[in-house]
């Protein structure tokens with residue numbers, strides 16, 4: 001059979017035509033009525049690898065990661081406005097989807113009825129991510145959604161205890177046979193491509209073998225998160241771009257790189273170093289939804305594979321007033337039929353406005369205390385959040401006015417502890433969290449001096465590190481040990497469901 005989508009134009013340039021053809025394709029291949037069948041279809045019945053990446057997706061480079069309770073529809077809409085070219089849903093637990101008797105539970109994971117999630121004109125390209133270890137259950141769950149998304153992604157990266165208990169995510173890494181079966185079952189039976197997001201192994205060789213196995217099983221795009229399963233919480237550390245590069249060189253399907261990106265300048269550096277087709281961001285983008293701003297336009301007008309950027313190191317378009325972003329997000333939430341969970345709303349607002357919340361303590365406390373009283377309508381439940389954002393906006397505009405006429409580059413300060421550049425507190429920017437170091441045994445205090453060199457190296461390394469979960473960690477402060485503060489950075493995976 002010939003590739004039925006090979007004539008599809010680039011969705012970015014021919015949006016309405018793409019949507020029409022895509023919807024016709026979905027109607028034929030993946031309608032809910034045909035979705036209960038598990039009859040294998042031929043491999044060539046759907047686009048594969050680069051064909052899929054280029055012709056169906058339009059060669060997306062700037063990608064928003066799957067994020068539990070954070071890459072929900074409202075965030076996706078805002079993200080697309082600020083340059084995201086492909087977005088993943090939060091991880092959906094296949095077992096929960098298939099076994100839960102409650103429709104509300106499924107609606108909260110992916111609302112099929114509102115017509116907004118996976119809508120062809122406002123929520124695509126979109127990959128739905130699933131976790132689980134049972135191929136049949138994952139297939140059944142994926143079949144229910146496949147007509148509304150462009151691909152089904154399998155989560156092979158979640159390192160949290162919940163994944164260990166449920167045997168999914170990174171804990172499948174030890175059972176290659178099962179992973180092969182999971183991916184192959186989806187590949188053979190779904191009408192849309194299957195993709196996989198995974199973490200690296202301790203060695204390059206094993207990482208590459210693993211990636212090749214995923215490709216053999218039928219994965220059409222791989223996302224390589226350059227951290228190992230053990231790199232979580234305080235051990236998060238840096239993602240290894242070398243391993244990502246090795247994966248990219250070893251397979252013949254598109255690869256997205258994931259890990260270590262804070263600023264736009266990191267995106268070009270990562271794509272150059274790894275040679276990957278796209279860059280996926282989670283935390284960098286959560287704290288600054290404008291992370292990808294302007295990049296799509298840059299690449300359209302330049303033949304270079306790297307973002308050209310601006311002459312300013314910190315152009316205002318990449319670092320807007322965060323209170324404005326928060327209000328924009330809330331207005332999307334209000335406009336949707338699809339309910340955004342209030343925990344997602346609160347989580348986003350804490351992250352977006354994080355640079356100012358440490359100083360505007362009253363607003364931080366108010367935000368933390370917002371609860372929805374029983375009987376309150378959804379729109380009324382959002383009102384306290386909006387009031388806080390409006391108040392924040394007023395205060396931030398006041399502060400920004402004091403330095404009117406100066407560029408962000410001129411206003412950058414250096415954080416003493418880390419040597420990191422800090423932008424003014426009214427603009428969106430990445431977040432570095434200080435984590436309390438483990439107590440130092442008395443005998444080691446005398447050794448601190450001889451460890452100066454190590455600390456210097458660590459601080460150099462930290463220049464490429466970032467952290468997150470402001471809402472969970474607002475109380476964490478830099479801690480002094482010995483003559484100088486020791487700052488232990490952790491990455492986004494601290495404390496929450498991260499893969």
Ligand SMILES: Cc1cc2nc3c(=O)[nH]c(=O)nc-3n(C[C@H](O)[C@H](O)[C@H](O)COP(=O)(O)O)c2cc1C
Pocket residue numbers: 065066067068069070090091129155156157158197225258259260261280281282283284468491492493496497498499
């Ligand atoms: C709030 C949050 C939720 C996440 N949820 C998921 C998830 O559902 N599935 C997944 O594969 N990874 C998840 N991750 C991991 C990210 O997709 C990403 O792999 C990781 O944060 C490293 O990327 P970064 O350095 O850009 O943050 C999550 C990360 C964050 C911060």
